Amino acid sequence: MLRRVPRPTFGPLTGRRSRERARQAAPAALARLGGPHAAGWRLGGPFEGRGDTNVFAVEAGDCSPALLKATGSRQGRLQLERQVQVLAALHQDPRLGPWAQLVPRTLGVGDVDGLYFVLESRLPGADSRRLPEPERERVIPMALETLAELYARTRTVAAMDTATVDRWVREPAAQVRAVVRGTHRDALDALAARLVAELSGRTLARAWAHGDYNQTNVLVDRGRVSGVVDWTEAEPDGLVGADVVTLLVFQRILAGTELGPVLLEWLADPSPVAGVVAAMQRAGAGEELDVRTMLLLSWLRHVGGNLSHSTRYAANPIWMHRNVRTVLAGI
Incomplete structure (x- = not known):
């Protein structure tokens, strides 16, 4: 008997409808959220995306x-609310300087017309996909240097308590x-037990x-890192080195390789990442x-996070095979 898989709750048609609904409500939201200092601001074009959160540029003169x-959606709102909380915590942390x-x-x-809106400052620069070769x-x-400075400013040493192990292993597992x-x-149960131990x-x-922390979330302007965006998954007491793994893995993924094959390759020979981590x-x-x-912690957190954020991953047999089942069979 074939096991039923979850139906994706967000597809191309739903995405177009969601974007059009957001576009209609966006001018009123911009006027309400921007306040007096946003006089002259106007709504720009949408950014391409696959999730159920729509993002629009805000324009003023020749800048954004x-x-x-x-x-x-409920999940989209939770993600945006999380982002708002994290940005506030980062700016309130005096260690960042x-x-x-x-x-x-x-x-x-x-909230405007039944949608949840967030107006966020836009930092200068572009991600690596828009840069010359x-x-x-x-x-x-540059991204590694920027990350090293963040670690140096906020680094502490602490024992791994049950709550932290739950967050890093048991919950994504x-x-x-x-x-x-x-x-x-x-295989998953054995892996989770091994990581807990x-x-x-x-x-x-x-x-x-x-x-x-990947190249799409690191902005570069005039030869330097000018911003780090999309902090939805952030935490103030994460493991030092985990973002390094994500950055290096996604360098391969953005070049066209799936996560699963990269992980198995580096588990067999971790030399490409071992030194910097x-x-x-x-x-x-x-x-x-x-x-x-x-590597295994980063894989587990990534696939567990994807599965919790959207049903489309579990409903995609190709993604599940390449990034979940192949890895569990391979380890």
Whole structure:
């Protein structure tokens, strides 16, 4: 008997309807959220996206000072509310100092015509996909340098308590476990038990972690990093080095390789990432986690997060095969 998979709740047709509904309500939202200082601002074009949050440029003269984000779904609202909370916490953290200039600010939030809107400052620059090839090659080194400074400013050392292990292992494993069966579920359970044992009681370096630190979320302007955006997955006490893994893995993914094959390749030979991940961990006090453990933790958090944020991943047999089942069979 074939097992039923969840039906995706957000597809192309739903996306077009959602975007049109957001576009109709956006001018009123911009006027309400922008306030007096937004006089002369006008709604620009939408950004392409696959989620159920629509993003529009805000224009003023020949520049774009802000972004307007809108969602009509419960999950989209939770994600935007989380982003608002994280941005506020980052700007209230005195340890960041001038580094906070790389973080957007929330300018206004509110409900308009049944949609939840967030007006957010727009930082200068563009992500690597829009840069000339010579400049694109410099993004990874600059992104690593920017991340190292964030770690240096916010780094602490703490024991891995049960709540942290739950957040890093048990909760994402539960999301994956719900959509796999048989030997794949057995492999997942064994992996989760191994990671729990590896983390429990360890004294590890912790710092602000972005959670989705990849080239599309690192903005570059005039040869320097000018912003780090999309902080929805961030946490103030993440594992030092985890964002490094995400950055390097997504360099391959953005070049056209799926997460699953990259993970299995680097588990077999972690030399392409081992040195830089270890260097980030060794930059201060705290025990060092094996790079393979870091790779597996990052994979589990990524796929678990995708499955919790949208039903379309579990409903996609190709994505599930390449990024979940193949990995569980391979480990």
